Amino acid sequence: MNYVIERAAQDEQQPEMRAVYGEELVRLAEEDERIVVLDADLMRANGTVCFRDRFPERTFDLGVAEANMVGVAAGLSATGLIPFPASFSCFAARRTFDQFFLSANYARQNVKLTGSDPGVAAAYNGGTHMSFEDLGLMRTIPGIVICEPADPVSLRSLLPQIAFRRGSSYLRLHRKPVTPIYAPSETFELGKGKVLCEGSDLTIIAAGAILVAEAIAAAELLEEKGVSATVIDMHTIKPLDEDLLVRWARTTGAVLTAENHQVQGGLGSAVAEVLGEHCPVPHIRVGVQDEFGEVGTQQYLQERFGLTAENIINQARRLVEKKTGTHRERKGA
Amino acid sequence: MKTEDLRMLKEKALDIRRLTVEEIAHLGIGHVGGCLSVIEILVLLYYRHMTHDPANPSREDRDKFVLSKGHAGPALYAVLADRGFFPKDLLYTLNQGGTNLPSHCDMNKTPGIDMTTGSLGQGLSAAVGMALGHRLKNLSGRVFALIGDGDTNEGQTWEAAMSASMYGLSNLIAFTDYNKMQIDGPSEKIMRLDLLQERWESFGWFTQRVDGHDLDALDGALERACAEAKRPSMIIADTVKGKGIPHIENDYTNHNMPLTREDAEKVYAWLDRCESELEETNREVQP
Numbered sequence: 281m282n283y284v285i286e287r288a289a290q291d292e293q294q295p296e297m298r299a300v301y302g303e304e305l306v307r308l309a310e311e312d313e314r315i316v317v318l319d320a321d322l323m324r325a326n327g328t329v330c331f332r333d334r335f336p337e338r339t340f341d342l343g344v345a346e347a348n349m350v351g352v353a354a355g356l357s358a359t360g361l362i363p364f365p366a367s368f369s370c371f372a373a374r375r376t377f378d379q380f381f382l383s384a385n386y387a388r389q390n391v392k393l394t395g396s397d398p399g400v401a402a403a404y405n406g407g408t409h410m411s412f413e414d415l416g417l418m419r420t421i422p423g424i425v426i427c428e429p430a431d432p433v434s435l436r437s438l439l440p441q442i443a444f445r446r447g448s449s450y451l452r453l454h455r456k457p458v459t460p461i462y463a464p465s466e467t468f469e470l471g472k473g474k475v476l477c478e479g480s481d482l483t484i485i486a487a488g489a490i491l492v493a494e495a496i497a498a499a500e501l502l503e504e505k506g507v508s509a510t511v512i513d514m515h516t517i518k519p520l521d522e523d524l525l526v527r528w529a530r531t532t533g534a535v536l537t538a539e540n541h542q543v544q545g546g547l548g549s550a551v552a553e554v555l556g557e558h559c560p561v562p563h564i565r566v567g568v569q570d571e572f573g574e575v576g577t578q579q580y581l582q583e584r585f586g587l588t589a590e591n592i593i594n595q596a597r598r599l600v601e602k603k604t605g606t607h608r609e610r611k612g613a
Numbered sequence: 614m615k616t617e618d619l620r621m622l623k624e625k626a627l628d629i630r631r632l633t634v635e636e637i638a639h640l641g642i643g644h645v646g647g648c649l650s651v652i653e654i655l656v657l658l659y660y661r662h663m664t665h666d667p668a669n670p671s672r673e674d675r676d677k678f679v680l681s682k683g684h685a686g687p688a689l690y691a692v693l694a695d696r697g698f699f700p701k702d703l704l705y706t707l708n709q710g711g712t713n714l715p716s717h718c719d720m721n722k723t724p725g726i727d728m729t730t731g732s733l734g735q736g737l738s739a740a741v742g743m744a745l746g747h748r749l750k751n752l753s754g755r756v757f758a759l760i761g762d763g764d765t766n767e768g769q770t771w772e773a774a775m776s777a778s779m780y781g782l783s784n785l786i787a788f789t790d791y792n793k794m795q796i797d798g799p800s801e802k803i804m805r806l807d808l809l810q811e812r813w814e815s816f817g818w819f820t821q822r823v824d825g826h827d828l829d830a831l832d833g834a835l836e837r838a839c840a841e842a843k844r845p846s847m848i849i850a851d852t853v854k855g856k857g858i859p860h861i862e863n864d865y866t867n868h869n870m871p872l873t874r875e876d877a878e879k880v881y882a883w884l885d886r887c888e889s890e891l892e893e894t895n896r897e898v899q900p
Contacts, residue, residue: 348738351769352738379732383729383732
């Protein structure tokens with residue numbers, strides 16, 4: 281496959297994203313004393329215990345009270361600090377939405393909210409904890425930055441940019457071990473998608489640890505079957521890299537989006553909005569189709585909701601047929 | 614408090630009440646009741662206790678104030694204008710399109726506003742964050758907050774109460790504007806807040822209860838709160854919603870109501886009488 285980036289060594293062990301998150305926050309806090317960490321009784325789950333050990337006075341565990349946590353973060357920001365509050369994405373987004381909307385964003389504060397364990401990653405915590413709607417909620421907040429890094433290398437590169445860009449943000453963080461994607465030297469720019477490989481038949485746009493890895497696996501298998509796909513890691517969901525999206529939609533004439541989220545409101549919607557206005561091409565959205573989550577292993581849930589390389593392949597072939605069909609119809613007319 | 618200081622504050626409370634009424638009457642409608650119940654608390658803070666600098670509203674070494682009941686913004690705007698944060702003329706732009714004085718407080722629009730508020734329950738959390746921030750940065754400035762009955766209904770207020778006590782935020786001093794009225798009726802009928810003092814005490818706050826229109830009593834409570842070294846402080850101020858407009862006092866429909874020129878004239882007449890009485894008293898106490 282025509283990779284345009286250097287890949288991670290394939291025998292590399294699977295690192296935990298939360299460990300990278302915690303370590304990186306410690307590193308940032310060593311450089312900048314404004315960095316503070318907040319949590320709502322999930323520091324162990326979110327990988328920030330190392331931060332508490334290193335900077336106990338700059339760590340605020342607010343107990344199981346997420347709304348207050350986000351409000352306190354806004355107050356800390358109003359004194360010039362850079363707060364990183366975190367919780368599971370279901371609570372970070374749903375339960376604190378008004379606080380995050382108003383005290384953080386409307387008040388133009390600098391609150392770096394992290395929602396961990398998004399979508400099917402919630403696995404054994406089940407439907408109550410399975411956020412398929414957080415991106416939809418967050419995308420409606422004016423001026424916010426929304427980022428979902430796919431692996432440790434991209435997380436390391438993007439986190440400082442999130443920290444030092446003035447304004448509030450939502451980091452959708454996979455916390456468990458992930459498939460390494462990028463070579464350690466790879467760098468990322470907030471708001472700019474990363475093209476992993478270039479192909480001519482369709483463009484696959486994915487975000488997050490699960491779907492970027494599945495998209496790459498799908499593209500490799502599609503290649504064997506004679507379908508050539510461009511794969512883009514759209515780590516920044518807002519602001520969306522519209523130029524890159526439109527360029528590749530024009531080049532390949534078909535777009536498939538893949539996300540660990542409802543197809544309503546998330547990456548698929550964001551892409552469809554841009555394509556509809558600037559480059560209407562056939563588009564298929566792989567993601568959760570208007571359903572609530574449920575309990576199970578991550579593997580079971582990926583299969584249950586079609587968040588697999590296999591489903592991406594099937595939908596990609598459908599999409600290419602659709603594209604050719606449209607092409608034929610146009611020719612016939 | 615010295616007699617002349619108390620006299621100055623009383624006069625100031627009359628001025629601010631008049632200015633607030635002028636400001637709302639100019640528009641013709643507003644959150645009259647909840648603005649008029651907080652006047653003495655604001656006057657005490659901004660004319661006696663808080664460090665602030667109108668020429669440099671964002672200097673770091675100042676006290677901060679969070680008006681969690683953001684709809685009382687117009688009363689705070691009157692105070693800020695009188696203190697010189699912005700020209701008094703601006704008061705007559707209240708709620709007009711493009712104004713810097715929106716119905717609810719906005720820190721990015723109005724000089725002197727320290728926190729954006731408007732969704733009840735959020736202010737105390739922000740004040741907790743500010744108090745933690747001041748402590749972390751070794752800033753001596755205290756954080757004052759003012760919440761209302763509606764705020765007290767919100768669960769988030771009690772989350773904030775827990776956290777302030779957990780972190781021993783003695784640099785946080787809050788007031789409850791306890792006017793016992795909310796939009797749909799008396800709190801007694803909508804959401805009872807009885808044993809309010811016991812509630813705050815049980816959350817670990819140094820709690821006092823005083824007449825919220827008695828500047829001397831409020832001042833005493835605030836002095837004691839400032840001296841408290843370990844706990845956050847709550848001063849429950851018994852107030853009257855709509856205080857100063859006798860014919861609407863304690864009428865729950867005064868939450869957001871039209872205020873006509875005639876209404877305003879009645880208030881000014883009443884304020885004039887109060888002023889004359891105050892001058893009379895002053896003459897009596899002076900040798």
